[in-house]
Amino acid sequence: EDKELPHGIVFAHGRRFNGYHVRFRDISRGGMRLVTPQSPEQFALESAHQYDECYSLAFAQQLKNKDIPEGGSKAVNLINVNGLSAAGKNFVMRKSVKAFTDTILDLVVETDETRARRVDYLGKKETIYLGPDEQVIPDDIEWIVKRAARRGYETPNAFMSSKPRAGINHKEYGVTSEGVNVYLDVALRKTLGIDPTKDSFTIKMTGGPDGDVAGNEIKILIREYGENCKIVGLADHSGCAEDSNGLDHDELLRLVHNNLCISYFDYSKLGSEGVVHQADNDAGIKARNNMHNRLEADAFIPAGGRPNTIDIHNYKHFLKPDGTPSSPLIVEGANLFVTADARQKLYEEAGVVIVKDSSANKGGVITSSYEIIAAMLLSEDEFYDNKEAIVQEVLDKLRSLAHMEAELLFREKDNYQESLPQVSQIISNSINAATDALTQALDTVTTDEKEKLLPLFRDHLPQTLANLSFDRHAECVPEQYIKNAIASCLASKMVYKEGTKFVDSHPKEKLAKVALKYIEKENDVAKLKEALVETEMPEAEKEMIIKLLEAGGARTALSIS
DSSP: OOOOOOSEEEEEEOSSEEEEEEESSSEEEEEEEEEOOSSHHHHHHHHHTHHHHHHHHHHHHHHHGGGSSSEEEEEEEEEOOTTOOHHHHHHHHHHHHHHHHHHHHHHHSOOHHHHHHOOOSSOSOOEEEEEEOTTOOHHHHHHHHHHHHHHTOSSHHHHBOOOTTTSOOHHHHTHHHHHHHHHHHHHHHHHHOOOTTTSOEEEEEESOTTSHHHHHHHHHHHHHHGGGEEEEEEEETTEEEEOTTOOOHHHHHHHHHTTOOGGGOOGGGOOTTOEEEETTSHHHHHHHHHHHHHSOOSEEEEOSSOTTSBOTTTGGGGBOTTSOBSOSEEEOOSTTSBOHHHHHHHHHHHOOEEEOHHHHTTHHHHHHHHHHHHHHHSOHHHHHHTHHHHHHHHHHHHHHHHHHHHHHHHHHHHHHTOOHHHHHHHHHHHHHHHHHHHHHHTTTSOHHHHHHHHHHHHHHSOHHHHHHHGGGHHHHSOHHHHHHHHHHHHHHHHHHHHOHHHHHTSOHHHHHHHHHHHHHHHHHHHHHHHHHHTSOSOHHHHHHHHHHHHHHHHHHHHHHO
8 A cells, every 4th residue: 555654563462452553763652542442343354454443543643743753653552341340441441451551561661571582673763752642541651651760761751641740631732622723713714704703604513522632622712702603513423402593601601610521511502493303202302313414514623533434435424415515614623533534525516614633633742742842851849830831832832833734735735736635744754754854863963963953942932841851851861852853943934934936946865955044044034034124214114124034035035035
C-alpha cells in the first residue's frame, strides 16, 4: 500500500489484551486508548482492524503534531472483558494498562536487565511520551508516572501527560475545544458568510455534555456567542436531545457542570419542538444513531463517537432527499469520525466543507507538548505555583496557532481548488517535510549557528516557563528535542506566513538552507522595523512601509540576497 512507513511499532500481548503502539518519528507523543467491546462478536471485529485503527490514529496525530517538537504516535489497547462483572472489567482494564506500559518501558529504559533481554537493532536511545485517551483514568496516569520513575525513565513526569497536579488537564481547561472553536469561527465566516458574534447560527453535535470536547465546546459557544448560537441537537451514548429552536443554554450548562450525559436533560426545559430520545429502547437508539444525519444545522461538530461513523457506504445519509447536505460545514472535533473517502464524496457531491481532525482538534496535542517540556524544565512545585499563568499562555499560543492555520487553510483552498481535508494534509506535509529537512541539517551546523537559533526555542515556550527556566535548557532537555523544537518552530512559522507553495518550490535537499536563510532575513527585517520607528516621516507612510515589511520582507530579502 502507498502508506507512510512508521518509525516504530510496538506489539504487546497479555492474558486478556493485545496492544499496539505506532509512532512516526523518533521522539513522538500520542494518547493511549482502551477499547473494551461488549460482546465476542464485537471483540472479533475490533481485533480485525485494531492495527489499522492504531496506524490511522497515529498518522492523524503526525499530521496534527506539525507545530510541536514531537512526532505523532498512538496506542490502542484492545481488552477482552466479556463475561466479567463491572468490578472484574475495571480490574482487567487497569492491569492491562500496567502490563502495556511495562512493555514499552522494557524497550526504552536502559538497565542491565533490559539490555540483557532485548535485541537492539536501532542502536540508540528511544524517547516515547504517552497521554490519556478513551477510558484511561487519573489513577492510570498517576501509576504510569510513578512506574516510569521506578523503572528509571529519565524524565518520568514527561512520560505521561494530564497529571492531576503537575499537568494541564484537557477537560478542565477545554484545550481541544478552544482550538476547535477557532476553526469553527473562521469557517463560519469564510464559507457561510456568518459572523457568529452578530448573526444567529445553528449547531448539531455528537458527544455528551459530560465529555471533554463536547462539554467544553458547549461552554465556549455560549461564552463567545450567547443566544446567537442555537444548539439544535446533541447525541451521546445515553441518547439525544433535539430542539429546532435551540436547546436551553442554562440546562446544557447544568449538565456540563454536573458531569451528566444528555439523557439527564430536564424535559421541562424543552421548547415546543423539543424532544429527548433515551437510548434504552430500539426507537431511541435509532434516533440517537442517526441524529447527526437527520437534523439540519449550519454546522456539525463531531465531538465524540467512534471512528468511521460516516464512511463510504453511508455518507449519503448525511444528505437530504434533494442532495443538499444536512449541514454544509463539518468541523471535526473527534478523530476519524468521517473517513477520508467519505469526506471527499461529501465535498464532490454536495460541496460540504470539512475542517479535518488533524487541523481542528490539534489544541490537545499542543497543550500536552508544553506539559512535557514543562516537566523537563520545572520541578512539580515550580509548575504548580505558576500553573495558572502557564496555562493561560498555553491557551493563547494554541488559539494563535489554530487561527494561523485556519486562515491559511482557506487561502490555500482558493489556490489549490481542492477540498479542505486535502489542503489540510498538504499543509501538514509541507510543515513536516520542512521540519525533517531542518532537523537533519541541524546535526551539521556549528555551535555558534545553533546558539543563534536558540531564540526560536525560547519563543516557542510560554513566557512564564521561559522566564523561570530557560537558563536550564541545556542540562534538562535532550539535545535532539531542542533540535526538533527549533526545526518545527521555524518550519511552521515559514509555512503559515508564506504558504505551502513557497516551501514546495524548493528542492528537499535545499530546503533547510533556505529555511535557515529565511530566519536570518526575518531578523534583518525586524531590525529595519525598529529603525523605522525612530525615523522621521509621516506616520501613515511609516505604517504602510512596516506593513509591507511584515507581509513580504523576509521572502523578498531572500530573492535579492
